[in-house]
Amino acid sequence: MLIFQLAVILIASKIAGDISVRLGQPSVLGKLLIGIVLGPTVLGLVTDTEILKEISQIGVILLMFIAGLETDIDEFKRTAKSSTSVGIAGIVMPLALGYGAGIAIGLSNIEAIFLGLLLSATSVSISVQTLKELGKLKSREGATIMGAAVIDDVLVILALAFLMSFAGGDVNLGMVVLKKVAFFAIVIALSWKVVPWVLKKFAPLQVTESVISAALIICFLFAYFAEYTGVAAIIGSYIAGxxxxxxxxxxxxxxxxxxISYAVFVPVFFTSIGVTAQFSGILENLGLIVLLSVIAIVSKLIGGAFGAKITGFPWKNSMAIGAAMVSRGEVALIIAAIGLENNLLTQDMFAVLIVVVLLTTIVTPPMMKWFFSKTTQPEEMALKKNA
Structure with missing residues (x-):
């Protein structure tokens, strides 16, 4: 069954991606939408099995690993201030509006804060692919987006741990912070000294593709270590890259x-997002889904854009950066699962938020395409500055 599902996913995702490009949209949009068609909601050709989830997880890890490989570290350093500003502003606005919406619909203070934190999460795995297709991954905007995503992830997870300690969850806040600090300290040290040494030692081995194997070992170990310490696996794989x-x-x-990635694993990841969609009971909660979706999209878009604008980006470029931060993706899904497990979300609210997360993921590629088509190019910015 798995072999058949993989064949269906690969055929459908490639065709859907091509159609999406022909219609003037990033290919990733077609791959996301075809997942809904293939899944239980429409055709039922692909089901959300555990092994498909694992293959999908490998896909997103490899996608972020590639993003790390293509990162310009000098540009990354130059955009540190912008990344921090975008990351923080992109949390504050969704948190505030999400909390307000939670109170308005009758949630308790703790539940409303949790809702705000969930809407503050971001996942740029979808944005990475769109940036690659638009040729913007190595740009100043791309570096800002990647840095902001790391900052966003760490701050939201720390805030979540803090909230869970008050909500009665079995959380040692000091240990959570210590694990995060230890993760970054250790991986930076490994990246500086151990990674080059490992690759150098693997290179002369008399076996096929020894360097690529070494690189994947590093990628997967960094991802595992990140997950073990409570940081998202995608952050670990990105740093490895x-x-x-x-x-x-x-x-x-x-x-x-x-x-390796784009032949099998990445298409499975994109398509599986649509496959996981569950639309049962959507009509009963349609108003709430619309409200939370609007809050999720607008708050992240404006918050991220404001953070970019105050650090020197033109408004059009700032809006493009904000658009790239809109997708909540797998990070928000993980947080939602934690909320359900700890009774901070009801089953109905969990189902609503799954649809909201899916919608933010689907709208991100076309939004990015539109805003980036309006951005001011570096040479134009230089001319304006010197005028």
């Missing part, structure tokens, strides 16, 4: 990992 991008093996690893 950045570490390898600073070595002489960057080009070889990038080329071959892209081949």
């Amino acid at each position: 950045v570490a390898i991008s600073l070595t002489n093996y960057k080009t070889e690893v990038t080329h071959k990992v892209e081949t």
